[in-house]
Amino acid sequence: MISNSQLVNKYFRHNKKFPHIWCPGCGIGTILGNMLRAIDALALDKNDIAFVSGIGCTGRAPVYVDFNTLHTTHGRALPFATGLKLARPELKVLVATGDGDATAIGGNHLIHACRRNIDITTIIFNNYIYGMTGGQYSPTTPHGDKASTCKLGNIERPFNISQLVEAAGATFVGRTTSYHTLQLQNIIKKAILHKGFSVVEVITHCPTTYGRINKKGNAVDMLKWQKEVAIDKSRADKMEPKELEGKIVTGILIEKQLPEFCEQYDNIIEAAQNLKNSKPGGSK
Amino acid sequence: MTQTSKTQNLPTPNNHPRITIFSDWCKSCGICVAFCPKEVLAMTADxxxxxxxxxxxxxCHMCELRCPDFAINVEEHATGPDSQKGELQ
Structure with a gap:
């Protein structure tokens, strides 16, 4: 297994300021580290990877790593990634996006990328809140939980991101937490190898805003909570829906093969060229 | 960008993994201390x-995998069975 020092030497940009900007105990660094370990285990070339992000705490992730990176506008990581993938289909395109970035500002882009089944791996860092801007509630803030813009409790029901992307047509959906680091690595590996649109939802913790406002304790307490509520899919399948209340099912939730967008687009180009050539007076 | 460490560690016995804390990068969140299964690590009053x-x-490398700040390193000892794993490339 690659050690932290090797990881830093091999994958980090050495002209960036460290330690990174994330708060003490924030799970984003953990997820980034395990994503890099998954990439290292697959022995992918750094130049063959494009890492795209939007805005927010998660949006800072590509800034630190030495891949082909794109730090785009709020919620628009997936449209930029879609254009990139169509122009350079040989690249492995990874998208890092937060819960607000993916499901609020970029909500439409997320469901339509799922529907198209374009070969992009999207990692959604779900910490239930907008951390960088001061703890406003996001579409995944649980009902009744507090945020700086809902001091008396959230009256909206949250999105279940995995169910949302499944319904929208994603062909690979995995969910895990920042506590379950080895499962996180395995799911990211499988998501990268999957041909089609893959989503990995990672439940993580924001001790500075969500944890503090909701009195969930420090980063250690929030990780212990993740350990308690997570249930592997193999166990959850044998349980009654009532037993699963308040639990988070982790593991690979959906995996299926359907025609991929770039391949179908190539077929359309070929069909259009054949049509043009077969017409009288068409180019030869 | 360099990972620097203080020499606060106790000497490592032979054939045991060498643990390094990069104190310049560490934000003292306590995750490594809390989840170490063998209570190898501790948090000082400072x-x-x-x-x-x-x-x-x-x-087991759980501290390395969970550290959000890439501030802890566990290398198997050079004479141990996994001596190649911790070598810098």
Missing amino acids: HEVLVKAPEKCIA
Whole structure:
């Protein structure tokens, strides 16, 4: 297994300021580290990877790593990634996006990328809140939980991101937490190898805003909570829906093969060229 | 950008993993201390991570995998069975 020092030497940009900007105990660094370990285990070339992000705490992730990176506008990581993938289909395109970035500002882009089944791996860092801007509630803030813009409790029901992307047509959906680091690595590996649109939802913790406002304790307490509520899919399948209340099912939730967008687009180009050539007076 | 460390660690016994804390990068969140299964690490009164019992380390690497700040390193000892794993490239 690659050690932290090797990881830093091999994958980090050495002209960036460290330690990174994330708060003490924030799970984003953990997820980034395990994503890099998954990439290292697959022995992918750094130049063959494009890492795209939007805005927010998660949006800072590509800034630190030495891949082909794109730090785009709020919620628009997936449209930029879609254009990139169509122009350079040989690249492995990874998208890092937060819960607000993916499901609020970029909500439409997320469901339509799922529907198209374009070969992009999207990692959604779900910490239930907008951390960088001061703890406003996001579409995944649980009902009744507090945020700086809902001091008396959230009256909206949250999105279940995995169910949302499944319904929208994603062909690979995995969910895990920042506590379950080895499962996180395995799911990211499988998501990268999957041909089609893959989503990995990672439940993580924001001790500075969500944890503090909701009195969930420090980063250690929030990780212990993740350990308690997570249930592997193999166990959850044998349980009654009532037993699963308040639990988070982790593991690979959906995996299926359907025609991929770039391949179908190539077929359309070929069909259009054949049509043009077969017409009288068409180019030869 | 360099990972620097203080020499606060106790000497590592032979054939045991070498644990390094990069104190310049460490934000003292306490995750490594809390989830170490063998209680190798401890937090000092000054909120610095101390390698309290290096001989107990089983090289499970859970501290490395969970550290959000890439501030801890566990290398198997050079004469141990996994000597190649910790070598810098």
